[in-house]
Amino acid sequence: NAGVTQTPKFQVLKTGQSMTLQCAQDMNHNSMYWYRQDPGMGLRLIYYSASEGTTDKGEVPNGYNVSRLNKREFSLRLESAAPSQTSVYFCASSSQGDTEAFFGQGTRLTVV
Amino acid sequence: KNQVEQSPQSLIILEGKNCTLQCNYTVSPFSNLRWYKQDTGRGPVSLTIMTFSENTKSNGRYTATLDADTKQSSLHITASQLSDSASYICVVTGQTGANNLFFGTGTRLTVIP
Numbered sequence: 461n462a463g464v465t466q467t468p469k470f471q472v473l474k475t476g477q478s479m480t481l482q483c484a485q486d487m488n489h490n491s492m493y494w495y496r497q498d499p500g501m502g503l504r505l506i507y508y509s510a511s512e513g514t515t516d517k518g519e520v521p522n523g524y525n526v527s528r529l530n531k532r533e534f535s536l537r538l539e540s541a542a543p544s545q546t547s548v549y550f551c552a553s554s555s556q557g558d559t560e561a562f563f564g565q566g567t568r569l570t571v572v
Numbered sequence: 573k574n575q576v577e578q579s580p581q582s583l584i585i586l587e588g589k590n591c592t593l594q595c596n597y598t599v600s601p602f603s604n605l606r607w608y609k610q611d612t613g614r615g616p617v618s619l620t621i622m623t624f625s626e627n628t629k630s631n632g633r634y635t636a637t638l639d640a641d642t643k644q645s646s647l648h649i650t651a652s653q654l655s656d657s658a659s660y661i662c663v664v665t666g667q668t669g670a671n672n673l674f675f676g677t678g679t680r681l682t683v684i685p
Contacts, residue, residue, distance in 0.1 A: 502675030516620045560606065
């Protein structure tokens with residue numbers, strides 16, 4: 461069972477570069493999420509998608525865009541990376557009505 | 573303000589010993605509380621869920637408690653093993669829906685031989 465798969469696992473960007481983090485889940489979940497995790501802080505929600513075709517901002521959406529490509533895939537795009545976006549990014553998914561989130565293994569992003 | 577606070581921030585214990593991690597929250601309304609385990613370099617994985625009416629729930633060597641009146645939860649680990657070394661995150665759900673999750677900053681547990 462693959463669960464939630466994120467790519468890449470590691471990435472180094474220069475300030476101003478753009479990139480897309482990919483996420484796919486094979487559990488037929490309706491809801492998908494992008495979080496960032498920084499030292500000393502809890503996971504913070506960037507964007508979420510309650511169902512295919514919908515996306516909503518979370519707590520820290522500035523500097524990011526998302527696309528819910530289909531039910532399986534939810535991508536996160538950084539248009540112009542900044543050092544403040546250095547973080548570990550987690551994608552997660554859940555069934556509608558269920559509060560258990562299943563997480564990917566994370567993408568460690570460094571912006572220099 | 574909806575907040576989840578965990579203590580201690582970090583903890584080192586000897587293998588075989590017990591430990592208790594604490595979680596206090598101010599989230600309202602309250603739907604449920606989960607404890608997640610996050611191994612280094614991995615995503616969090618749910619250990620247990622506590623609903624409003626539950627006081628205690630066990631999952632192997634892990635026992636979670638919930639006092640909904642005082643808005644406190646604890647996670648007790650019995651007979652610790654080296655594989656218990658991880659971060660333990662308390663997550664409270666407000667209104668129904670996984671987009672209303674409030675995360676604590678976690679307790680980093682290190683079990684040494």
